[in-house]
Amino acid sequence: AEQAEISVSKIIMSLMKLGIMATVNQTLDKDTVEMLGEDLGMQVVVTEEKEEVVEEGLDLREDKENELKPRAPIITVMGHVDHGKTSLLDAIRNTNVTAGESGGITQHIGASEVKINGKKIVFLDTPGHEAFTTMRARGAQVTDIAVLVVAADDSVKPQTIESISHAKAANVPMIVAINKIDKPGANVDRVKKDLADRGVLVEDWGGDVISVPVSAKKGEGITDLLEMILLQAEVLELRANPDRLAMGTVIEARLDKSKGPIATLLVTNGTLKAGQSVVAGTTSGKIRVMTNFKGEAIRKALPATPVEILGLSDVPMAGDSFNAVKDDKVAREIAESRQEKMREDVLAKNASTTLEKLFSQIQEGETKELNLIIKGDVQGSVGAIISSLEKLDTEDVRVNVIHSGVGTVTESDVMLAETSGAIIIGFNVRPTTAVQARADDAEIEIRTYRVIYDIIDDVQNAMKGMLDPEY
Numbered sequence: 001a002e003q004a005e006i007s008v009s010k011i012i013m014s015l016m017k018l019g020i021m022a023t024v025n026q027t028l029d030k031d032t033v034e035m036l037g038e039d040l041g042m043q044v045v046v047t048e049e050k051e052e053v054v055e056e057g058l059d060l061r062e063d064k065e066n067e068l069k070p071r072a073p074i075i076t077v078m079g080h081v082d083h084g085k086t087s088l089l090d091a092i093r094n095t096n097v098t099a100g101e102s103g104g105i106t107q108h109i110g111a112s113e114v115k116i117n118g119k120k121i122v123f124l125d126t127p128g129h130e131a132f133t134t135m136r137a138r139g140a141q142v143t144d145i146a147v148l149v150v151a152a153d154d155s156v157k158p159q160t161i162e163s164i165s166h167a168k169a170a171n172v173p174m175i176v177a178i179n180k181i182d183k184p185g186a187n188v189d190r191v192k193k194d195l196a197d198r199g200v201l202v203e204d205w206g207g208d209v210i211s212v213p214v215s216a217k218k219g220e221g222i223t224d225l226l227e228m229i230l231l232q233a234e235v236l237e238l239r240a241n242p243d244r245l246a247m248g249t250v251i252e253a254r255l256d257k258s259k260g261p262i263a264t265l266l267v268t269n270g271t272l273k274a275g276q277s278v279v280a281g282t283t284s285g286k287i288r289v290m291t292n293f294k295g296e297a298i299r300k301a302l303p304a305t306p307v308e309i310l311g312l313s314d315v316p317m318a319g320d321s322f323n324a325v326k327d328d329k330v331a332r333e334i335a336e337s338r339q340e341k342m343r344e345d346v347l348a349k350n351a352s353t354t355l356e357k358l359f360s361q362i363q364e365g366e367t368k369e370l371n372l373i374i375k376g377d378v379q380g381s382v383g384a385i386i387s388s389l390e391k392l393d394t395e396d397v398r399v400n401v402i403h404s405g406v407g408t409v410t411e412s413d414v415m416l417a418e419t420s421g422a423i424i425i426g427f428n429v430r431p432t433t434a435v436q437a438r439a440d441d442a443e444i445e446i447r448t449y450r451v452i453y454d455i456i457d458d459v460q461n462a463m464k465g466m467l468d469p470e471y
């Protein structure tokens with residue numbers, strides 16, 4: 001603006017016309033500046049472009065062919081609610097409990113391993129496509145195969161269809177587990193037909209999608225299913241290089257009152273060792289304790305191994321990538337530069353939403369918004385809740401999550417709700433009596449839930465309430 005001797009607001013208006021909601025101190029890329037120049041009738045010459053951020057210390061080289069060894073497949077279970085995803089995961093875990101361990105594995109780290117015919121399969125425990133989409137939205141693709149659970153007595157339902165779309169969009173092969181075959185109303189053929197109607201052709205229907213009839217409840221067909229997963233995995237020729245610094249994805253993370261941040265990492269390449277320094281998203285630390293899915297302390301984790309680690313300085317987000325690095329200093333530097341970048345992005349985004357609002361208010365007249373603050377016990381569920389709620393947006397009412405995080409509802413959340421007219425939603429977390437009293441004083445609503453679908457239901461109803469009555 002200074003150089004061109006044009007007012008700042010004129011430039012901002014010009015950018016708005018181009019669909020870019022910029023602020024006064026935002027950096028613009030070359031293409032945008034050139035477009036802006038054209039709009040303002042000026043020739044713009046870009047002499048020097050800002051360099052991409054290079055994160056020194058990250059081992060990003062490509063593996064050589066001769067370094068790659070076979071690795072275990074990583075599986076996500078998807079399907080309609082109540083079709084038996086949780087039961088199936090339980091049944092799968094039970095096939096693997098040896099006599100000595102017969103209390104079952106109570107440890108929950110967000111992923112588990114089973115062995116069949118001496119071969120390992122890794123299951124991500126967070127069932128449902130929500131977790132899948134949250135992770136994918138953050139750029140993480142860890143699933144090799146999706147197991148689609150369809151109840152034989154209920155057949156294809158809305159979330160079955162959604163799951164199919166997600167697997168297809170992610171280009172992840174599917175195996176269908178037709179569950180509840182022990183039930184009187186079970187009809188396997190109908191499931192196959194309904195799947196075919198949705199473009200999923202199982203083998204009997206001339207397609208190449210494997211389907212396996214199972215009963216999670218009776219433990220029937222589980223071994224068949226696991227064998228089919230191995231067969232499908234063989235086709236994929238999954239490989240990784242165990243001889244390099246580990247990298248992978250954060251599956252789950254939470255804050256433990258006494259132990260501090262706890263994260264479940266899935267090593268997808270390299271070998272992770274206890275004592276190593278890691279950077280995970282915008283946080284870093286040295287691995288103090290590393291445990292496997294059974295809760296046993298381990299020293300090394302090869303590719304396709306889920307582990308829980310202690311030692312990070314903060315709670316990373318599900319879907320964040322992680323890397324082991326040379327030492328703690330490198331880890332800290334990378335984490336700090338990412339934090340800096342995130343702060344800049346948040347500033348730019350917040351400013352642009354305000355402008356966007358302004359813009360849409362000018363265009364559409366008035367917009368109604370439902371402001372929400374979401375707090376939950378683990379990042380995975382918070383992410384899942386947000387992405388489900390954002391899908392509820394209608395033309396007239398917009399869901400606006402103004403703040404979210406892992407942990408209990410705090411006084412600062414109440415204050416934020418007060419200034420922004422928001423409702424606070426707590427998932428598996430409760431406010432302390434003091435915070436509740438503060439909220440009551442301020443007439444702020446704190447709603448706590450244990451089931452995600454109840455949140456969606458209530459918000460949907462609240463949105464309907466906000467709509468103008470139709471005549």
Ligand code: GDP
Binds near residue numbers: 081083087180
């Ligand atoms: P999810 O919502 O997909 O995780 O489903 P759940 O695993 O919670 O199962 C929903 C209900 O179906 C529960 O009451 C289970 O006991 C029941 N169920 C799951 N699998 C079977 C099965 O193979 N046979 C029968 N009869 N019931 C099942």
